[in-house]
Amino acid sequence: MLESRSDIGVLFTDIEMPGSMNGFALAARVAERWPHIRLxxxxxxxxxxxxxxxxxxxxxxxxxxxxxxxxAFDRAKPV
Structure with a gap:
């Protein structure tokens, strides 16, 4: 979804998620690839x-x- 849309400004995630990736890994990946998205x-x-x-x-x-x-959405800052 993030690859196809440029209007997403915040990622809200739980630490525990189904599957092999947790919320920390997701946040780190998003911060690296889309630094303008607040976490x-x-x-x-x-x-x-x-x-x-x-x-x-x-x-x-x-x-x-x-x-x-x-x-928290307001205080989170993009890189």
């Missing part, structure tokens, strides 16, 4: 160390309020 990562099971979240990404723990999520 917001969530989880209800773990709290990552700041070094695990890409430099410009934000982590929002579950459960979260809509306001917290929207704030």
């Amino acid at each position: 917001v990562i969530t989880s209800g099971r773990c709290r990552p160390a700041s070094r695990d979240v890409p430099d410009h990404g934000m982590f929002v723990p579950k459960p979260y309020l809509a306001e917290q999520l929207l704030s």
Whole structure:
């Protein structure tokens, strides 16, 4: 989807995902290939160390309020 669209500005992902890739790997891949996309990562099971979240990404723990999520979208900065 990211290859075919240029209007995506934020990636919101959970750390735990089905399949072989987790949210950290997805965020790192997106940050490398599409540095203009802001990254917001969530989880209800773990709290990552700041070094695990890409430099410009934000982590929002579950459960979260809509306001917290929207704030993270605003504060996440593209590279």
